[in-house]
Each structure stands twice: as C-alpha cells, then as structure tokens.
Amino acid sequence: MTRVFSGIQPSGDLHLGNYLGALVNWVGMQDRADCVYCVVDLHAITSPAEHDHATLPQRTLDAATVLLAVGVDPERSILFVQSHLHEHAECTWLFNCVAGFGELRKMPQFREKSEGKGESVSVGLFDYPVLQAADILLYHADEVPVGEDQRHHIELARDIGQRFNHRFGDEVFTLPKAIHPPAAARVRDLQEPTSKMSKSTSSDKGIVNLLDDPKRIEKKFKSAVTDSATDIRYDRTEKPGVSNLLEILSAATDRDIPDLVTEYDGQGYGTFKGAVAEAVIEMVRPIQERHAELASDPGEIERLLKQGADRAREVAAPTLARAKAAIGLLPPSR
Ligand code: ATP
Ligand code: LTN
Numbered sequence: 001m002t003r004v005f006s007g008i009q010p011s012g013d014l015h016l017g018n019y020l021g022a023l024v025n026w027v028g029m030q031d032r033a034d035c036v037y038c039v040v041d042l043h044a045i046t047s048p049a050e051h052d053h054a055t056l057p058q059r060t061l062d063a064a065t066v067l068l069a070v071g072v073d074p075e076r077s078i079l080f081v082q083s084h085l086h087e088h089a090e091c092t093w094l095f096n097c098v099a100g101f102g103e104l105r106k107m108p109q110f111r112e113k114s115e116g117k118g119e120s121v122s123v124g125l126f127d128y129p130v131l132q133a134a135d136i137l138l139y140h141a142d143e144v145p146v147g148e149d150q151r152h153h154i155e156l157a158r159d160i161g162q163r164f165n166h167r168f169g170d171e172v173f174t175l176p177k178a179i180h181p182p183a184a185a186r187v188r189d190l191q192e193p194t195s196k197m198s199k200s201t202s203s204d205k206g207i208v209n210l211l212d213d214p215k216r217i218e219k220k221f222k223s224a225v226t227d228s229a230t231d232i233r234y235d236r237t238e239k240p241g242v243s244n245l246l247e248i249l250s251a252a253t254d255r256d257i258p259d260l261v262t263e264y265d266g267q268g269y270g271t272f273k274g275a276v277a278e279a280v281i282e283m284v285r286p287i288q289e290r291h292a293e294l295a296s297d298p299g300e301i302e303r304l305l306k307q308g309a310d311r312a313r314e315v316a317a318p319t320l321a322r323a324k325a326a327i328g329l330l331p332p333s334r
Helices: 017-028 056-070 087-098 100-103 108-114 125-135 148-168 214-222 240-253 257-264 269-295 298-327
Strands: 002-008 034-039 078-081 143-145 177-178
Touching: 002 017, 002 125, 017 034, 017 056, 017 143, 017 240, 034 056, 034 298, 056 078, 056 298, 078 148, 078 298, 087 125, 087 148, 087 257, 087 298, 100 125, 100 148, 100 177, 108 125, 108 148, 125 148, 148 177, 148 298, 240 257, 240 269, 257 269, 269 298
Parallel strands: 002 034, 002 143, 034 078, 143 177
Antiparallel strands: none
8 A cells, every 4th residue: 555654843833724735635645545644843843943842842742633633543544743753863864874965955945944044053954854854764655745845855855765775775765756735725825815824924814723713714814815806706816815715715615616706706705705714614613623622631642642653663663673784783682
C-alpha cells in the first residue's frame, strides 16, 4: 500500500487555509494509503521568532487535538509528536554527512527566513530541510502531501535518499514524491484577497480560525473585502474577493462554482456573504464539537500520542538501524 507522510508545525491556531489546503487532503488520503502524520515540534524550535518555549508544550498538544478533531483517525493512521522519537534527530546527523552545504544554502525558505539576520541565524534553521528529509525517509514514504512552498524540501529529501542509496548500497531509502493540492485549494486573506490566508501575515479580520465561534465567523465574512460592483462571478484578477468567497463556498458545500454563480448572482453581496458564512459555520461545527470533547480529556490525547509514537518507532527504528549499518557504524554488541 502507498505510504504517506506529512508534518505540521505546532504554531498557533489552524485556519481555513490550513484546513482546505492541507488537512482535508490528509484526512481523505486515509482511505487509500497508509498514513503517518506528525506534529513537528523539533522544526518549531529552529527560529527564535516562532519559538516560545513556555507555550510550546500546550501548542503541540493543541495541534494534535485539532488534527484528531478534523478527522485524522488514530486507529487507521499513525499520529505522533516528532520529538518523542530520537530517531528523527539521529537520522538527521547521518544525513548531515550526506547533504551539501551549497544545496542547503540555496533553499528558498532558508534564504527568506535568514534574510537580514546576518551571522546570528541558527544552524538549526539551516539544517531544517535535512530534518524534514529524515522525517520522510525514515517511514519509506511514497507520497508527501504539502503546499507548493515545500517543493524544494521534498526534492532535497529525494536527492539525499538517492545519494545515500547510491553511496552506501543497500536500497535503504524509498524516494518520495510531493503531492500538491489543486490550485483552487489556496484560500486568500478575507481583507487582502490577493494574498494567501496566513497565520504569520494575515490580520485577525482576514483569517478564519477553525475554532472561531459562529458569531465571529459570520462577522469576518460579512466584512470581507469584495469590490464596488454588485455582480457575482468568478474572476481572479478583476474580482479577487468575490472569487475567493466562491472558492470557499464551493469547498464548504461541495458544489461547483458555476452552479453557485447561477444561484447567487443578482442577490447582492450581503446575501452571498451570509451564505458563505453559514456554509463555513456548518462545515466547522462538527470539528468544533469534536474538538471540545477531545480537549476536555487531554490525558486521552497524550495516550493516543504515546500509542502513535510506539507505532511510529516500529517503522523508524529498523530503518535507522539499517542506515547506520550501511553507513559503516559498528552495531553495539547485544
Ligand atoms: P505561515 O504564515 O507561518 O507561513 P501558514 O498559515 O501559511 O503559516 P503553514 O504552517 O506554512 O501555514 O502550512 C501548513 C499547511 O497548510 C501547508 O501544507 C500549507 O501549504 C497549507 N496552507 C497554509 N495556508 C494556506 C492557504 N491560505 N491556502 C491553502 N493552504 C494553505
Ligand atoms: N516544513 C513543513 C512541515 C514539515 C513536513 C515534514 C511536511 C516538517 N516535516 C515532513 C511534510 C513532510 C511545512 O512547513 N509545511
């Protein structure tokens, strides 16, 4: 069966973009693949701006709770916290000796995040993609569902796996490929519909969090930026606000955009925005209910994460052992 691996950082509330662009896909893939999903807390400590050590444990638990609430099924899939397995950090060290300084320096995410930081930028931030390669390769993942921005990281994982196999023989690693969501799965900021909805750059009014209460969701959609015309049609360039709302409504109701245009054109923006709000509220309602139930019992989440880590280790530990032997490390005597 196809093996899928993906990870998400435990950084802040998850929003509608994360849900429609990534998590819906994670949940759907469980029907056709053997899925491994990870809250990547070791990645979260690579940049000082995002690393708040006081809140990280709770955010890690919160991220796992949201993943369960949206439908990651801990019976069918493996859900765990990255730092609960030492194998990820250890495999990163092996890969550090295979990855090149030059290829890491060129990674677009590193260039962006290190810009203007001079010499103070951490080695961890530089090494971020190598840790990500370890995440993926330890599980023999065939497919990695991620946003377009992660394309270079997945290519690097492939290159590292291929180089390792080539240099040390013994086909230790499976070479993964990235699976990108369709272009339509890009949710825009409600206030600035030409930019993506993003937890680091969107204002509170521009972003809909999965756990926002219905009143708040309604208010945000009612004040979404549209344009000065009144017609409802799909046109990304001329009508980015209306087009974004049409895409959200289409995703929330599972209806085609032309069908929605036929129904709402002529009814005015107020009615249309109200319909989008209502559809999103209905879509997140079961998630919020399930979240409230789960959050009332954090002990149970921790138990599920321990079970996930135990199952993850059954896959990762033998892979790491093979990699260590292949690279020439003497196994300890038993
Ligand atoms: P940041 O603001 O730090 O970039 P983010 O809100 O964009 O964060 P990430 O943690 O980078 O979210 O992404 C988690 C997942 O959600 C990724 O797979 C990413 O492609 C997806 N994602 C994030 N924002 C959107 C969006 N607006 N539309 C569709 N998918 C998104
Ligand atoms: N860098 C990714 C998160 C991530 C990941 C992974 C995704 C860490 N390890 C392994 C897929 C596979 C991000 O920022 N979205």
